[in-house]
Amino acid sequence: MAKASTGTLYRGNEGMWSWVAHRVTGVGIFFFLLVHVLDTALVRVSPEAYNAVIGTYKTPVMAFGEIALVAAIAFHAFNGLRVILVDFSKSGPKNQKKLFWGVMVVWLIIMIAFIPRQLMHTFGG
């Protein structure tokens, strides 16, 4: 029987923290999406207006913002696939912790590949 002292299936462990991170990244991505559709909509205002705003995405500060964005999207994507496996695969619930660490490994590989590429684009090289 699960007790607070021994923890439950999710509380305080991989299950809970992946759920928290899924919500936080989801909300963050949603608000970025609202801004991103609005900035892209500037192509209907004028080429100059669009170029001026998109230019702010090319600064070193925003380069780190894009790294954070890709990090959030990659986590949300792979953890979302984990949720689907937990829901639909017979052995999914039993392996949810292993699946979480699988998500972390794939996420890390994506970030190790993307960060140098992004820094190269921003700072040249």
Added chain:
Amino acid sequence: MSTTSIPAPRTGYSRHKSTRSKFEMFAWLFMRISGVVLVILIFGHLFVNLWVGDGVQAIDFGFVAGKWANPFWQIWDLLMLWLAMLHGTNGLRTIIMDYSEKPGTRMSLQVILYIASVIVIVLGTLVIFTFDPCPAGADPSVLAEFCKA
């Protein structure tokens, strides 16, 4: 031995049908289906816009014009817009339902969310389909190469 015959029931057995709407079930299913499709659409979008060539440094009006001259990317972006906005709106709806307790707060947060979502979906769709890659009177130096032909 005489066989005992059991008369057929006058009405067939039927499990009590739920009168509740299936909306929440479809919303749950939609999150999973749209999620899988969005993984493909968004990683493709990030690869083409942030990885290939000069990445974000190469994005300007001409870059967008070049992409949307091709119906492939128009449909790609349209699908991405609709699926991501509906996925995100339903996600935020879930969060509002989880954390807001007063009916008034619940209602007003949802109204704000749905208005914002409709505006962004309609605006984005109009932009994709009414976009002019070579607007008349624009400075030729900011336009794509194919406008000069």
